[in-house]
Amino acid sequence: MTSNDTAQSAQVRCTVNGQAIERNVESRMLLSDFIRHELGLTGTHVGCEHGVCGACTVLVDGDSARACLMFAAQADGTEIETVESLASGDSLSPVQQAFSDQHGLQCGFCTPGILMSLTACMREAGCNREQMLSAVGGHICRCTGYVGISRAVDQVLAEGAEQDRGTES
Amino acid sequence: MTRSKGKTHQVQAGDSGGNYVGKAVRRKEDDRLLRGLGRYVDDIDPARQLHASVVRSMVANARITNIDVEAARSAPGVHLVLTGRDLGDLNEPLPLLAGHPSLIAAKTQRPLAVDRVRYVGEAVALIVADTRYLAEDAAELISIDYDILDPVVDLGEASSTSAAVHDDVPGNVAGVVTDGVGDPDSVFASAPYTAKLRLSLERTGGMPMETRGVLADWDPRERMLRVWDSTQAPVAIKHGLCRMFGLSSQQVEVIAPDVGGGFGTKIMLFYPEEVLVPFAARALGRPVKWIEDRWEHFVSANQERGQIHDAEVAFDAEGTILAVRTNFVHDTGAYIPYGIAVPANTLTHVLGQYAVKNYAAKATILYTNKPPVSPYRGAGRPHAVFTMERLIRTVAAKLNMEPYEVRLRNLVPADAFPYDVGLTIDAPIRYDSGNYQAGFEKAIHHLDPAGFRKAQEEARARGRYLGMGICAYIESSGPGPYEGCAAKLTDAGTVVLDVATASQGQGHATSFAQIAADSLGAGIDDVVVRGGDSGKVDFGIGTFGSRSLLLAGNAVAVASERLRNKIAAYVSELFECSHDDLEFSEGQVSVKGAPGQSISLAAIAALANAYGYPVDKPLKDDPAVLEKLRERAANVATPPVFTEDGYFGVGQQLFGSGVHAAIVEVDPEVGAVDVQKYVLVHDCGVVVNPTIVEGQVLGGLVQGLGGALLEVLPFDEQGQPQATSFMDFRMPSIEGLPEIILDHVETPSPLNPLGVKGTGEAGAIPVAAVLAEAIEDALSPFNVFIDRMPLLPHQIANLVTQTPQEASIDDSGVVDAKSDEHK
Numbered sequence: 001m002t003s004n005d006t007a008q009s010a011q012v013r014c015t016v017n018g019q020a021i022e023r024n025v026e027s028r029m030l031l032s033d034f035i036r037h038e039l040g041l042t043g044t045h046v047g048c049e050h051g052v053c054g055a056c057t058v059l060v061d062g063d064s065a066r067a068c069l070m071f072a073a074q075a076d077g078t079e080i081e082t083v084e085s086l087a088s089g090d091s092l093s094p095v096q097q098a099f100s101d102q103h104g105l106q107c108g109f110c111t112p113g114i115l116m117s118l119t120a121c122m123r124e125a126g127c128n129r130e131q132m133l134s135a136v137g138g139h140i141c142r143c144t145g146y147v148g149i150s151r152a153v154d155q156v157l158a159e160g161a162e163q164d165r166g167t168e169s
Numbered sequence: 170m171t172r173s174k175g176k177t178h179q180v181q182a183g184d185s186g187g188n189y190v191g192k193a194v195r196r197k198e199d200d201r202l203l204r205g206l207g208r209y210v211d212d213i214d215p216a217r218q219l220h221a222s223v224v225r226s227m228v229a230n231a232r233i234t235n236i237d238v239e240a241a242r243s244a245p246g247v248h249l250v251l252t253g254r255d256l257g258d259l260n261e262p263l264p265l266l267a268g269h270p271s272l273i274a275a276k277t278q279r280p281l282a283v284d285r286v287r288y289v290g291e292a293v294a295l296i297v298a299d300t301r302y303l304a305e306d307a308a309e310l311i312s313i314d315y316d317i318l319d320p321v322v323d324l325g326e327a328s329s330t331s332a333a334v335h336d337d338v339p340g341n342v343a344g345v346v347t348d349g350v351g352d353p354d355s356v357f358a359s360a361p362y363t364a365k366l367r368l369s370l371e372r373t374g375g376m377p378m379e380t381r382g383v384l385a386d387w388d389p390r391e392r393m394l395r396v397w398d399s400t401q402a403p404v405a406i407k408h409g410l411c412r413m414f415g416l417s418s419q420q421v422e423v424i425a426p427d428v429g430g431g432f433g434t435k436i437m438l439f440y441p442e443e444v445l446v447p448f449a450a451r452a453l454g455r456p457v458k459w460i461e462d463r464w465e466h467f468v469s470a471n472q473e474r475g476q477i478h479d480a481e482v483a484f485d486a487e488g489t490i491l492a493v494r495t496n497f498v499h500d501t502g503a504y505i506p507y508g509i510a511v512p513a514n515t516l517t518h519v520l521g522q523y524a525v526k527n528y529a530a531k532a533t534i535l536y537t538n539k540p541p542v543s544p545y546r547g548a549g550r551p552h553a554v555f556t557m558e559r560l561i562r563t564v565a566a567k568l569n570m571e572p573y574e575v576r577l578r579n580l581v582p583a584d585a586f587p588y589d590v591g592l593t594i595d596a597p598i599r600y601d602s603g604n605y606q607a608g609f610e611k612a613i614h615h616l617d618p619a620g621f622r623k624a625q626e627e628a629r630a631r632g633r634y635l636g637m638g639i640c641a642y643i644e645s646s647g648p649g650p651y652e653g654c655a656a657k658l659t660d661a662g663t664v665v666l667d668v669a670t671a672s673q674g675q676g677h678a679t680s681f682a683q684i685a686a687d688s689l690g691a692g693i694d695d696v697v698v699r700g701g702d703s704g705k706v707d708f709g710i711g712t713f714g715s716r717s718l719l720l721a722g723n724a725v726a727v728a729s730e731r732l733r734n735k736i737a738a739y740v741s742e743l744f745e746c747s748h749d750d751l752e753f754s755e756g757q758v759s760v761k762g763a764p765g766q767s768i769s770l771a772a773i774a775a776l777a778n779a780y781g782y783p784v785d786k787p788l789k790d791d792p793a794v795l796e797k798l799r800e801r802a803a804n805v806a807t808p809p810v811f812t813e814d815g816y817f818g819v820g821q822q823l824f825g826s827g828v829h830a831a832i833v834e835v836d837p838e839v840g841a842v843d844v845q846k847y848v849l850v851h852d853c854g855v856v857v858n859p860t861i862v863e864g865q866v867l868g869g870l871v872q873g874l875g876g877a878l879l880e881v882l883p884f885d886e887q888g889q890p891q892a893t894s895f896m897d898f899r900m901p902s903i904e905g906l907p908e909i910i911l912d913h914v915e916t917p918s919p920l921n922p923l924g925v926k927g928t929g930e931a932g933a934i935p936v937a938a939v940l941a942e943a944i945e946d947a948l949s950p951f952n953v954f955i956d957r958m959p960l961l962p963h964q965i966a967n968l969v970t971q972t973p974q975e976a977s978i979d980d981s982g983v984v985d986a987k988s989d990e991h992k
């Protein structure tokens with residue numbers, strides 16, 4: 001950011017994927033631009049900048065949020081999670097793995113946003129198929145026809161059920 | 170009826186017996202994309218990068234009387250403001266593709282409009298600033314004075330209006346294309362029955378989730394232009410840029426990194442920004458990036474579909490189709506960058522799977538004050554299928570037959586291939602292989618029309634309206650001339666395949682690797698595909714027209730085979746055996762039946778270069794064999810270089826085919842359509858990866874469903890686009906997916922070694938036709954006639970309530986269906 005005397009700036013102190021961040025940004029900077037171009041976390045995508053496609057979805061204090069509808073300044077004091085935080089080392093998270101197993105992506109542009117919405121949904125107790133589909137319902141995927149995504153949701157649920165049985169016995 | 174909405178059943182395709190080809194190999198590209206490690210154009214942020222914003226016309230048709238850029242030039246953070254005059258020769262009209270003698274007035278767009286704008290969204294100026302925010306601020310300071318002209322908006326009136334898109338093009342006619350076979354006029358004169366329909370399809374667009382984007386960098390040291398472009402054709406863009414900028418092919422590199430969907434929209438040669446951004450980067454000596462926003466995509470990315478057909482059919486009492494004619498207008502928008510490509514596809518796809526001996530088609534291509542038209546998934550084919558299948562439904566209605574019975578009666582027989590259609594518009598249309606009866610049998614089996622008719626009757630008794638439709642299509646694939654591949658065995662035993670085609674999600678990295686892995690006996694993880702980088706392969710075109718697997722896939726097969734032969738020659742000398750004694754498997758080349766006579770691909774590649782691999786540590790090969798290899802390498806004057814090129818072209822298009830069927834429920838009051846079940850039976854020849862093919866076909870299907878029931882890009886009388894955000898352009902979401910059954914017929918193409926045909930567009934092509942038939946069938950108690958697509962709920966509700974039963978046919982556009990008396 002250079003040479004704009006009229007731009008007002010704001011201070012953002014937040015945690016992104018567990019790391020403390022402190023930056024000065026132009027007040028009008030979108031959170032999506034902040035994450036992508038200031039922090040270099042380009043896994044969060046931008047498909048519409050008007051809150052409909054869901055590609056920019058991240059978690060803000062655990063809730064899914066559209067980063068294109070927030071200013072970076074509004075993220076001050078929050079905890080943000082992006083798609084880059086999902087896998088640990090070599091192993092993908094269960095939702096990521098299910099997308100890989102079930103051909104839940106083609107071009108991959110919509111994918112990170114969907115993964116974040118599903119991740120938030122799965123953290124809720126008693127999350128069921130309907131809730132997961134309705135979480136995906138807030139996203140547009142133009143490639144897959146949603147068929148692989150819907151199978152991935154089924155896989156995640158089946159694994160969850162399996163685990164529940166495992167912990168009960 | 171039992172229902173399992175949102176469930177998909179795939180009947181497995183045949184297995185070719187290869188280790189990988191024919192198997193549902195997991196996509197190699199997914200791990201990276203799932204971790205957020207994709208690399209799309211806007212993810213690349215080089216140091217010192219500047220940002221561009223395009224100033225666009227806000228009016229549809231006007232003379233520009235003045236452009237004032239002074240205030241913008243001195244706005245904060247602005248480095249450059251360009252108008253058309255600043256571009257010099259570079260502002261000549263952009264190239265014309267698919268030109269044809271029938272184009273009498275071909276007009277293409279200039280990178281920046283100079284004295285006339287012809288659609289809302291046309292680029293007028295470019296601003297480069299420190300940030301996109303500042304560039305957009307400055308854009309507001311540019312003032313353009315217009316002398317506004319009447320726009321040409323309505324396609325039906327485009328040839329009769331006094332308004333002109335181009336002052337020197339009378340009637341707005343860009344060209345008239347005709348083709349045909351037999352003698353339809355005399356058949357119509359004597360046929361027992363004829364019917365005539367007016368049918369229309371409206372504009373829509375591919376709408377990839379990633380918008381367009383271009384990043385360019387000029388390196389003054391190397392005198393090298395590097396461009397990252399969200400395009401389907403990086404190599405073609407590169408060659409175009411070379412000519413436009415007067416640079417040699419060593420001085421330009423165009424990379425299509427990960428591309429977030431294309432669907433045809435991203436194969437434009439050229440969009441203005443693909444010229445403007447490189448120009449600005451060179452002028453400023455700094456990287457310049459332009460990322461299209463969604464509004465810009467709605468007003469300046471190419472669109473497709475608008476056509477109106479006056480179509481006629483002649484038939485006999487048994488339902489045999491004697492002749493077909495269609496006279497249609499095609500909306501090309503303000504310019505015609507793609508020549509006759511889309512209307513020509515329509516002309517050649519109308520007859521589809523049907524053996525009709527007399528046919529005439531005439532396409533009048535008209536300019537309108539709307540964004541230019543170029544192919545969008547289906548590319549003129551959905552219009553053809555819609556036209557033919559609507560005619561067949563009219564035949565069936567007249568003869569009181571099921572439409573599919575009429576279809577079965579007219580199919581090209583399975584023993585008629587190769588089948589010459591008799592059309593010759595570009596090159597003779599010749600169906601290479603197919604078994605259309607088999608496709609229908611499977612679709613009918615899955616749909617169970619007899620059972621459905623009972624269910625339909627029961628439902629009606631309960632006041633519910635169910636309907637079914639079954640339609641067939643063909644899909645020409647693999648427009649030439651060729652694609653290429655360079656296959657290389659590298660020192661880790663990894664096979665690297667460089668191809669010119671880029672992937673926008675089609676999984677080339679996987680399918681192509683499967684082909685090479687089988688040929689070379691390598692593991693799938695040991696094959697790396699690099700596509701979309703013009704620096705690697707110079708000859709080739711791009712990804713469109715369902716051509717990549719067919720052309721580039723076979724080029725991979727050719728290059729891999731040559732590489733295998735080269736390796737075999739080298740190893741057979743080493744083991745003193747003949748080629749035929751060698752076996753390639755699991756990354757090893759071995760003499761059959763001779764234990765110990767075996768060497769890994771890794772060792773071959775490593776030790777071929779005498780000093781390339783002084784340490785054997787990671788190699789697990791027999792030390793004696795390694796020693797032998799090393800000795801040989803040290804004593805040759807010409808090292809074996811394990812790189813081979815392969816090219817493949819067919820010289821004609823190949824024809825995939827399929828049958829789609831649907832069961833829908835329609836609520837006649839609100840016009841809501843619930844697609845309950847959708848059956849797809851398709852034939853794309855040999856299937857290399859069933860998972861990827863399924864994804865392509867079903868993705869196309871859902872895009873087709875959107876095109877039939879949701880998506881339309883309307884314009885008001887002033888030519889102002891009425892859909893400019895995802896709020897006014899609805900696309901399918903995961904909710905409401907039908908139960909889907911996917912089945913296959915496999916008639917390998919005899920015209921390529923892999924036996925494949927393209928399949929990228931198959932899913933989308935017949936959907937509008939199928940849904941029109943099914944919705945009409947559901948509403949048959951109301952005697953509605955569907956003459957257009959898409960069909961939004963209020964339009965369906967209007968059909969039901971506002972149409973008097975008898976007059977319905979006339980009102981809905983059948984020009985003289987009632988003159989079809991028995992002669």
Ligand code: FES
Nearest residue numbers: 047049051054068
């Ligand atoms: S980019 Fe934020 S919702 Fe589309």
Ligand code: FES
Nearest residue numbers: 106107141142143
């Ligand atoms: S995978 Fe391309 S938009 Fe969803």
